[in-house]
Amino acid sequence: MTSSLSLRRPTSLWSAILAIIPWLTAALFLLPIIVGLLGTWLPAFGYFPALNEHSLSLTPWRQWLAYPGVNSSTVKTLISGLGASFLALAMLLLILIGLYPSRLFQKIEKALSPVLSVPHAAFAIGLGFLIAPSGWLLRLVHEATGWVARPPVWSLFQDPYGFSLAVTLALKELPFLLFMSLAVLPSLKVHRTLWLMRGMGYSRRATWLWMLWPQLYRQIRLPFFAVVAYSLTVVDLALIAGPTTPPTLSVLITRLFNDPDLSLRTVGAAGATALFLGVLLILWALRIVEKPLAWWRNRTLRRGRQITRHTCPERPIAILLVSITGLLYLLGLVVTTLWSLTLRWRYPDWLPESTSLRAWSRITGRIEDPLWCTLQLAGLASLIAIVLVILALENEVRLKQMNRPVNTRRVLWLLYLPLVVPQVAFIFGFQVSLIGLRWDGTFPALLWSHLVFVLPYVFLTLSGPYRRFDERYAWVARTLSSGPFTAYWRVKFPMLLRPILYAVATGFAVSIAQYLPTLFVGAGRFSTLTTEAVAMATGSDRRMMAVMALWQQSLPLVMFALATLIPALYFRNRREMMQN
């Protein structure tokens, strides 16, 4: 009996390493959040040793509540944040009712990753060029009809209530929600359900609303919560597309944190904590309201078939919606490119009067440092993330072989934590803690702050395909080859090359899009394409703004193109590797 226990395992050191990886990974992205939250809460209650404040008090809270514009800011935040979330959710539902499953939907699926890779700031800048009072859309209208010879005095962009921010955010979050739904949709067996329900007299809309949507929502709840939290607390996008006097809460708080008057730090901390609590409250309410809704749904369903109309206006509406969204992304890119090449462009001309490459050449000298910094950050962060994530997933394989399968639901909750906890709620506290350790404004600390967001996204992107891998391939490879590493490197890795590169590209894009971490943890010593683009967007030089936005937009696009092209070239003669 003991002989089998002496079973020699040449890789026991390796499995020990693997066993540590998930903890290391989790610590890497959870530690900054926990430390950061505490580091924000303490100053919010007056304890701020950096400013010699050692006594707990409610003064920061009182100051926050009395701060000019907080009430109006709160209303704008709710309008833009909740508006964006529900708008995105409604658009998702409409598109699914109208178009899933269909040929067109498959095309949308294919177009999704370039759209997803567009950084928020670049998208908002493009949209601004389009719908600002003197924007391209009105110029096109003028060109076609002769109307609006003068730019209107009212503005659809940066409106004082935050409507335009809501729409901008919704348009940016819709592709994300669509993407997260893609993983769930096959398991809903939509086609067969629609077929079956139609036989019972339910229309497409009724089947979606009553049967399919509740199931789908349950499975994309976490991504949706991330969207809600993000929309309520976004900073870079709100700076570009949001209202100004006063701005949304997160922008207001960021200003307090960066105010020359250091005493406002504690007020900002109170505001950040209040915003955090508000977000938690809203998410909790969203979770709670599901129960009465489900009860109401069941009661209605029990009363039997209601809706028998088979016409589906959702289809044309969905097509319109998808076209408009796609067109806005495309036109935004086109008009940004036009502006980057513009020398003179007067209203109401629809094309620039004279063009030049001056803005592109003028930006040299200003772009090298941010570009280099962005590339280093994004490259290193996605590389570190992919290595850790692959090792963590290999550890799952190991645990499964030991019959101790990982509780993937719990892992999922942990991964979504950095996406649900608002950045403004902890990034200040993290920065303060780094100052205490004298790590602030160093490159490794900045890299770490990016990893907080890069790691979960890389994990979320890779875990699905990685877990679906048929381990028997690895088994066969090991019986045929000279060692476990050769077997992995020559079989499992190349077979998973496509999703691995895709995950790297995702990590890259996530790092590039980061604004607050660079602003706070970089402590002004580092600037990236994103911080520069946002800084320019609030300035007045449209040409430079356009050039910076294009740079910011092109890097992730190039990465996604590479992630598609490399496997396509490498496996061009391997048909089975070309699917998916």
Add this chain to the structure above:
Amino acid sequence: MFILDQYQIHLQGAALFAPLTAQLSSRDVLAIQGPSGSGKSTLLADICGVLNPVFFSTGALTLNDRNLRDLSVDQRNVGILFQDDLLFPHLNVYDNLAFGLPSGLSRDVRDQRIHNALEEAGLTGFAPRDIATLSGGQRSRIALLRTLLSEPDLILLDEPFSKLDQQLRTQFRGWVFEHIAEQNIPSILVTHDPADIPEGSQRLTLNKEPANA
């Protein structure tokens, strides 16, 4: 020579089946039958060296006088063939076959061995082909060639015929055992279908052990 003696697999203190004893010389075939869940695949996993650590096995398990438990997967020289061919989709036929060849062969020797193997299988000229372009029967044959080229001392067959259609099945079955016999090695076949078992095979059935044992 492959030996099982009083061999059992245990899970949480309970044996999966009554003790097995068998001795296989070269060319012997051991056919193992048993209801699903009786531990057939677990047995193959243990012989291969990829047994899930929650199980453990007792009794002798030796191949050519070496205790298999002392050896890692890649040192055991045990080949396996599944019901799915599990050819690597990112490699062409040549590279799939070369994957199993011992390392350190010169390019000429490699080419020669692969060429011979393909020729014998009636697949001359298939070396540069993408495996996705092959028929099911061709894929199965390549899969066996790949295993045989790795020069195993024992070959395990995990229902290797169950996914083939009836006509192909009879053909392929004969071909497989012919080739294994040519290599002068023993083989173990796990199957549901008695028709798969070649004449003159040793047979074992995995039975649940009586509860009081």
